[in-house]
Amino acid sequence: QWGAFMPGVPDLTEFPHKKFGRIVSSLWRNPSPDLLTYAYGGGLPALREALAQHLALTRSIDCDPEQIIITEGSHQAIDLTTRILGEAGETAWVEDPGYWGARTILQANGLHTVHLPVDEEGMRVPDAVGTPPRFIFVTPSHQYPLGPVMSLTRRRQLLAVARQCGSWIIEDDYDSEFRFSGRPIASLLGLEPDAPVIYMGTFSKTLYPGLRVGYLVLPKPLTAAFQAAHAELYREGHLMTHAALATFIAEGHYAAHIRRMRMLYGRRRAMLVNLIERRLGPEWLHRDASMAGLHLVLTMPPDMDDLRVVEVARGKGVLTRALSRYYVNPEGRRPGLLLGYACVPEHDIARKFEVLLESLAEVARKPAAA
Ligand SMILES: Cc1ncc(COP(=O)(O)O)c(C=O)c1O
Secondary structure (H helix, E strand, C coil): CCCCECCCCCCHHHCCHHHHHHHHHHHHHCCCHHHHCCCCCCCCHHHHHHHHHHHHHHHCCCCCHHHEEEECHHHHHHHHHHHHHCCCCCEEEEEECCCHHHHHHHHHCCCEEEEEEEECCEECCCCCCCCCCCEEEECCCCCCCCCCCCCHHHHHHHHHHHHHHCCEEEEECCCCCCECCCCCCCCCCCCCCCCCEEEEEECCCCCCHHHCCEEEECCHHHHHHHHHHHHHHHCCCCHHHHHHHHHHHHCCHHHHHHHHHHHHHHHHHHHHHHHHHHHCCHHHECCCCCCECCEEEEECCCCCCHHHHHHHHHHCCCCCEEHHHHCCCCCCCCCEEEEECCCCCHHHHHHHHHHHHHHHHHHHHCCCCC
16 A cells, blocks of 8 residues: 555655654643543544644635534545435536545445546536536545646536535545645635535645544534534544644644655656656656646556556556546546655656556557456
């Protein structure tokens, strides 16, 4: 689950464990009993306050700490949202290709998923809506996995459809902290007052996935119901972790770590792009992707079997994911590889890329499995 070129994973060796450890140790020196009990009201107030300030500065999100619910990552956040606001049999629009995790949870909660294609402006909103969707799940800041940023026109169109249909947009803002060029992109939530948007963020990409901390930013009228359901459904805890994170953010370590990682990942991305352009050609880079995130998409000739490339590369110690697996509708499906660059040290990128080239060549020579 970690190493060249695993997509979506930060460099775990760079996590400032000494700073975080110092904060954790000082909390454990004299633990407040309040922090050792169940969580209440959507997570520790200090963490929700620190996050509200952080989101105001970085994502133009104007919210009260009470509108934030701390979750055990995005999966729990999607589960909670669909259980509270959805009914089995209702419809949810998702991106195709899209994030398998969201699709799985929506379907597990009985929702009927409709898979909408993605172009250079993000999810394509259909001309004829059909059954009004209860949920619209999108990754507008950096479409997962292809990478385009949703255009302003598309954002307005999506908000208009959601208002008209009484839908909730679930905005998955999973890695927008890492943009390597251009201005930061404002969230959908911040675009219009009273937008029917439930915003979702995570520490999995900025710190480490095993931390299992994410958050929701909710419209005010929904907060009480979410707080109660969150406590009753999942019996939350981890307040010591919340307290440590709150201090980590409030003392500026979180913003500093993100800044440092942005520089590092930007350099690694540039190295990988350069290798692809030189060794394969610019046509192998997915053209709609923005300069952001922890992975890029390597496109392939349409008749190439990306699943086999993944298998062959794995046998040689290089991890990737096949783009074709992220599609549901066979019509739009195309082969490619998701290449994560964040967790590959610079000195290793060229060597690991050679292994990938060998794997591509091997599959090109022997197209079908014997
Ligand atoms: C599109 C997308 N959203 C969210 C997440 C984060 O999920 P979690 O917060 O549950 O770790 C991921 C992680 O892979 C992702 O790819």
